[in-house]
Amino acid sequence: MKNIIKKAEIKHILYKEEITALLSDSSFDNELFKAADRVREKYVGNEVHLRALIEFSNVCGQNCKYCGLRAGNKKIERYSLAEKIIIGFASKAAGYGYKTAVLQSGESGCYSTDQIVSIIKKIKELGLALTLSIGEKTFEEYKAYKKAGADRYLLRIETTDKNLYKKLHPGMSFENRAECLFNLKKLGYEVGTGCLVGLPEQTLESLADDILFFKKLDADMIGIGPFIPNPDTPLKDEEGGTFNLALKVMAITRLLLPDVNIPATTAMETLNPNGRIIALQSGANVVMPNVTEGDYRRKYELYPGKICVYDEPEKCRGCITSKITSIGRTVSKEQGISRHFEKKKTINK
Ligand code: 5AD
Ligand code: SF4
Ligand code: FES
Numbered sequence: 001m002k003n004i005i006k007k008a009e010i011k012h013i014l015y016k017e018e019i020t021a022l023l024s025d026s027s028f029d030n031e032l033f034k035a036a037d038r039v040r041e042k043y044v045g046n047e048v049h050l051r052a053l054i055e056f057s058n059v060c061g062q063n064c065k066y067c068g069l070r071a072g073n074k075k076i077e078r079y080s081l082a083e084k085i086i087i088g089f090a091s092k093a094a095g096y097g098y099k100t101a102v103l104q105s106g107e108s109g110c111y112s113t114d115q116i117v118s119i120i121k122k123i124k125e126l127g128l129a130l131t132l133s134i135g136e137k138t139f140e141e142y143k144a145y146k147k148a149g150a151d152r153y154l155l156r157i158e159t160t161d162k163n164l165y166k167k168l169h170p171g172m173s174f175e176n177r178a179e180c181l182f183n184l185k186k187l188g189y190e191v192g193t194g195c196l197v198g199l200p201e202q203t204l205e206s207l208a209d210d211i212l213f214f215k216k217l218d219a220d221m222i223g224i225g226p227f228i229p230n231p232d233t234p235l236k237d238e239e240g241g242t243f244n245l246a247l248k249v250m251a252i253t254r255l256l257l258p259d260v261n262i263p264a265t266t267a268m269e270t271l272n273p274n275g276r277i278i279a280l281q282s283g284a285n286v287v288m289p290n291v292t293e294g295d296y297r298r299k300y301e302l303y304p305g306k307i308c309v310y311d312e313p314e315k316c317r318g319c320i321t322s323k324i325t326s327i328g329r330t331v332s333k334e335q336g337i338s339r340h341f342e343k344k345k346t347i348n349k
Contacts, residue, residue, distance in 0.1 A: 001021065001022065001025055001027070001028045001031075002028060002031060004021060004022055005022070005028060005031050005032055005035050005255075008035070008252070008255035009035045009038065012039075012255060012256050012257070012258050013256065014252075014255075016209065019207075019208035019211055019212070020204050020205050020208045022248070022252060023204040023207060023208065023249070023252070024204050026244070029244065029248065032248060032251050032255075033247070033251050033281070033282040033283075035251075035255060036250075036251035036252070036254040036255055036282050036283035037282055037283060039254055039258045039283070040254055040262075040283050040284070040285055043259040043339060044258075044285045044339055045285075046328070046329050046330060047285070047331070047332035048280060048285055048286065048287060048324050048329050048330070048331055048332060049099075049261065049285065049286045049287075049334075049335075049336030050098055050100075050286075050287055050289060050317075050320065050332070051098070051100045051102045051131065051263070051286060051287070051289075051336075052089075052090070052093035052098035052100065052101045052102065052128075052288075052289065052291040053104060053288045053290050053291060053292070054086060054089050054090060054093075054101060054102065054103050054291055055104050055105070055292045055296060056080070056081045056089075056103055056104070056292075057079065057080035057081060057105035057106060057108065057110055057111070058076065058078055058079060058105070058106055058296075058299055058300045059078045059079075059080055059106050059108040059110050060105075060106025060107050060108055061106070061109070062135070062169070062171070062172060063169075063170050063171065064158075064168060064172075065168045065169075065170070065233060065234045066168060066196065066199065066229075066230065066233060066235050067230070067233065067302055068230040068232055068233060068301045068303060068304075069106045069300070069301075069302060073232045073233065075232045076232070076299060076301060078299075079296055079299055080105075080110045081296070083115065083118060083122070086103070086119055086123075087119070087122045087123065087126075089292060089293060089313075090122075090123045090126055090128065091126055092291065092313060093128070093291045093313070094126045094127065094128055096313065096317045097317070097333075098128065098291070098317075099128060099332070099333070099334060099335045100129040100131060100152075100335055101123055101126075101129075101131070101291075102130075102131040102132075102133055102154070102288060103119070103123070103130070103131070103132050103133065103134065104133040104134070104154075105134050105135075107134065107135030107136060113141050113145075116132075116144075116145060116148075117145065117147075120132075120148040120149050120150050121149060124148075124149035129151045129152065129335040129336075129337070130149065130152070131150075131151065131152035131153065131190075132145060132150050132152070132153050133154035133155070133192075135155070136155070136176060136177060139183045139187075142180075142183055142187050142189070143187055146188065146189060151189070151190060151337075152189055152190040152191070152221070153184045153189045153190075153191055153192065154192040154193075154194075154223065155177070155180055155184065155191075155192070155193060156192075156193055156194040156195060156196070156223060157174075157177060157178065157181065157193050157194070157195060157210070157213060158177075158196055158199075159195055159199055159202060159210065160174075160195070160209045160213045161202060161203070161206035164201055165177075167201075181193055181217055181219075182217075185217070185218070190220045190221065190337065190338050190341045191219055191220050191221070192221030192222065192223060192261075193214060193217060193219045193221075193222060194214075194221075194222050194223035194224050195207070195224060196225060196226070196227040196241065197224060197225065197226050197227060197241040197246040197249050198226050198227045198240050198241015198242060198245060198246070199227050199241070200238045200239075207245075207249055210249070211249065211253050214257060215256055215257060219257070219260060220260055220261065220340050220341040221260055221261040221262070221286075221338055222253050222257065222260055222261075222262050223262070223263050223265055224246055224249050224250045224265065225246060225265040225267030225268060226240065226241030226242060226267055226268065228241070228267055228271070228303035228304065228305065229303070229304075230301070230304055231304060241271075243271040243272045243275060246265075246267075246268060246271075247268070247278065247279060247282055250262060250279060250283055251282045253283070254282075254283030254284075255283075257340070259338070259339040259340040260338055260339075260340045261285060261336065261338045261340075262283055262284045262285060262286060263284060263286040263287060263288050264278075264279030264280045264284035264286070264287050265279070265288075266290075266306065266307055266308075269307050270303065270305045270306060270307055276323070277323055277324075277326075280324070280327065280329065281327065286336070287320055287324070289308075289313070289316040289320050290308055290313070290316060291313040292313075293313060297309045297311075298310075
């Protein structure tokens with residue numbers, strides 16, 4: 001097992017069987033986490049990039065079985081923020097010193113392409129890098145957002161097990177989701193993907209495939225989080241993922257994709273009160289604090305126990321900064337473009 005970790009740390013390549021072996025044996029977890037921490041420091045440094053997350057609408061037309069925002073969940077109160085409010089949150093985020101805004105919502109037709117384009121343009125006027133996380137759209141829509149100034153796009157593949165994908169995403173197709181990711185790459189976005197860990201029937205082999213998919217896609221950012229059962233969804237009685245397994249998938253991802261951006265996810269902190277700091281010490285280099293204000297945070301309930309739902313942006317900003325500095329890391333003053341993405345651009349010039 002130690003040799004597998006050593007090989008991954010030096011060569012950044014593993015066979016599927018080696019990944020599965022690492023995931024199934026817990027006796028060398030500390031070595032794995034330390035190796036991922038070293039690779040993180042060597043390739044992306046000690047700076048932590050903060051992304052200001054704006055959850056601008058919880059309306060969703062899809063029915064992903066694990067998610068609290070699914071259309072079939074009649075228990076949540078839906079909202080879609082007006083452009084003015086969204087720009088207000090982004091503008092305050094810039095004031096707190098954030099260099100990137102992430103616009104996230106359910107997948108819906110609530111906003112026309114023109115409306116999204118207008119929001120993108122106004123956020124870009126604030127001097128922020130902009131990430132979109134608004135689901136599967138057409139090539140033309142992605143193109144319009146890019147032209148308006150969007151820099152990055154997050155679309156988790158969720159799972160690469162096609163059978164499981166089908167069961168969990170009624171009416172959706174794995175092929176279309178993968179195509180969206182390749183379209184985003186073609187359009188020159190910095191592309192983020194990722195998966196859920198601990199889904200019902202998900203195997204360690206399929207998690208190994210997920211990691212190999214990230215490599216094949218040549219992703220620039222990878223977000224990994226444990227699945228947390230939501231009582232208002234069909235998966236309410238499932239077990240859910242563990243913090244440790246999600247951390248391991250994340251650490252192996254860092255070993256194999258050394259120069260990508262990896263967030264310490266909110267779902268990790270939901271399962272462990274120190275989850276984001278532990279993740280930052282096991283391969284992660286990004287945190288996405290919430291800058292949505294008031295009741296909306298609580299209403300954006302993907303899963304129960306979400307952190308900071310009663311906190312305000314200013315508090316979160318101070319809180320995460322002191323946590324980051326307490327472990328000897330610094331909050332970056334740069335936009336924090338994925339090193340992997342920058343390198344590809346230089347090679348292609
Ligand atoms: N537990 C953990 N993560 C979830 N997501 C949706 N529902 C859950 C849940 N129950 C994640 C999905 C999606 C992201 C925005 O939130 O991976 O891509
Ligand atoms: Fe909608 Fe995304 Fe939740 Fe699926 S995961 S139900 S697309 S918000
Ligand atoms: Fe919100 Fe700590 S990040 S209170």
